[in-house]
Amino acid sequence: MNVMNYWVLLCTSSTVCCAQSIITRGPYLNNSDTKATIRWRTDSPTNSVVTIGAATYTNSLQTTEHIVKITGLTPNSHYSYRIGSTSYTFPVDTNYHFHTAPVSGSYVRPVTVIGIGDFGVSTTAQNDVENVLPQQADVWQWYGDNAYPIGSAAEYEAHAFGPHYRNHYPKLNLLPSLGNHDAVSSSPTTQTGPYFEYFSLPSSGEYGGVASNTAAYYSYNYGHVHFIVLESTEAPFRSATGAMANWLRQDLQADKSLWRVVYFHHPPFSKGSHNSDLEIDMVEMRQNIVPILEQYGVDLVLTGHCHGYERSHFMHGFYGTSSQFNDSYRLSSGTGFPEPYQKTNKGAVYAVVGTGGVALKGSGIHNAMATSVFNKYGFAKMTFTRDSLWFQFIGTDKQVVDQFIIRKVQPCPDQLVFSSPPHLGTQSFEAHLTITSTNQTAKGSAISYSAGKSVELKPGFSTSSGSIFQATVGGCNPP
Ligand SMILES: [Fe+2]
Known part of the structure; x- marks a missing residue:
């Protein structure tokens, strides 16, 4: 029984308990190697307390939007937690736990990541993806269009939170990106609106990476993997000479991680439900931002927006339209599985994962794609070892629809x-x-x-x- 239902049931038989709060969203969280932020909403204002073992972390603000920031955690360690206020604690829930990252920049163990895009619609398909989405992973990524059709608070409550992902939110390290539907109600320029109010994102470099000083785009480390989240919905952010591009260069230049992954909403290459040859947001991300990513050796680029699954060849230096693609841009004649792509100093794969729940659409084949699938809902799963990046797109029947491996020869380890x-x-x-x-x-x-x-x-x-x-x-x- 989850906590929300527990309190609702009690309130039907007691007036005493109704003076206490009911959890109406969450808890949900993100974390690094030594820090975590845990959030939840209640129906009435209280202060906020998170208890981990004998330690308590308190935010004294009286609020219904509870935000508790935790520091001083031990890297690569498991923590169970409870939430509440200084006057009561909600019941123990077996989903309330998380795992801290290995020391930022270090390799200790494989890192696992799951990702979904274009999902917040409360369809049967969204539930089908949720039902096969792993409940254990180091990072949970959203590739935008998290709540349809306009990303309002009511839509986030109904289609992104509400009955959805209740076994995922309390324990998975959620780090989202903004889609164009979310951006109808939220502004990346002013950092206002539901998306920015609902998430506490690491904009100060507190999870690794260079401080972006904006929640519109940010970066973080998880062990030996560096992740960058970009904003693609508004034109100024897509400029090659804008603040985001300048920060991106600084962040990539400073990063020493073994793997680099970038995600945002608008795919630079797609012939799915949107056409990257024609649509300006996709064209600008391809022409202005992708060259920066390639200059600094990014390994994988993940997006949503197009309602299907598309995955490129292992390639470098291609910024044109689909008809301009040819084999000279490919760095391997294979598809990356079972024989891995071998990366020396360049090469990246671009994947579109707009398959989280909204109606699938699209039938075109972009010439840069190794695989295009427009009739399968599903999610992305990645495993990063020291030497390899293993990517899988997994359908709602739990079958692997597509996969590839990128292998890099890393410096000799002890x-x-x-x-x-x-x-x-x-x-x-x-x-x-x-x-x-x-x-x-x-x-x-x-x-x-x-x-x-x-x-x-x-x-x-x-x-x-x-x-x-x-x-x-x-x-x-x-x-
Ligand atoms: Fe979109």
């Missing part, structure tokens, strides 16, 4: 630890000192470990039939 996801394709892993693994090798894969001191295969490690595995002492030398 040690490597593998647990998941299973090794795929042909991959060689080298460490200066040790490799420890409880991982599995997938069917048909060819995997090698080489370390200078030892390779330890611990209980849980296994090889699938038809796979090739070898371990050697050798390794690599740090730069």
Whole structure:
């Protein structure tokens, strides 16, 4: 039983409890390695208290919009929490927990990300996607058009919150972006309206990255992955010489993460329900912003807006219209699975994931796309290991509709630890000192470990039939 229903039931049989608050939204949260912000709404004003173990974090403001900022957390650690006020605490809920990120910039373990776009409509399809959306992930991303049709407060309450994602909000690290439908009621220029009122976003660089000083665009780290959220709905933000572009260059220049992912609403490449050859918001993001992303080695660009799934080739330097695309822009003749794309100093994949619930639409094929699917609802799932980015688009039948892997040779590490996801394709892993693994090798894969001191295969490690595995002492030398 969730908390909201619990209190509603009590209030039907008692007048005493009705003097207390009822949770009418959330809780929902975002977090970094040492910080978290937990929010919820109540029907009547109180102060705000979050309890984690013996620690309490209090915001003394009397409000119905509760915002509690938590600092001093231990990286890569699990926390259960409770919420309430100084006069009462809401009942324990098994969904009220979160996991802090590994130390910003460090690699400790794989990082998992899920993402949805174009979902806030309260359709059966939205529920179908919600039902298969994992409840465990390190980051939950929204690619815009979170509440249709105009992103009003009432629509956010009905279509984004309300009955939706109740098992996801209390425990997933939610970091959204703004869509054009949201922007009807919210202004990125003034940072006003429901979108900006409902979310506390890391605009001061408090989760890693350079401070943007605006919630319209921002960046954050989760362990060894750097994420950038851009604003694409208003023209001044899309300028190559505007404040957002200038901040973007600074942020990318300062970043030392092993992987870089950027997301925003309007896709630079699409022939889905919108045409990137013609529509100015898409043209400007492609011509003004994509060259900056490529200049600084961004690996993956995620968007929504078009109501289908489209995913590009592994490519570089293409800023034209669909008919101008040719194989000279491709950095691989493959599709990235099962053989990974190999990235040296350039190359990115562009994915459109406008499949979260609004009616699917589109039938055109953009020439830059490796895959275009206009009849499947679903979500994006990403797993970032030290050396690989594994992307999957998963449908409401839980089947993988499309997937690819980007592999990068990273500087020689002292040690490597593998647990998941299973090794795929042909991959060689080298460490200066040790490799420890409880991982599995997938069917048909060819995997090698080489370390200078030892390779330890611990209980849980296994090889699938038809796979090739070898371990050697050798390794690599740090730069
Ligand atoms: Fe849109």
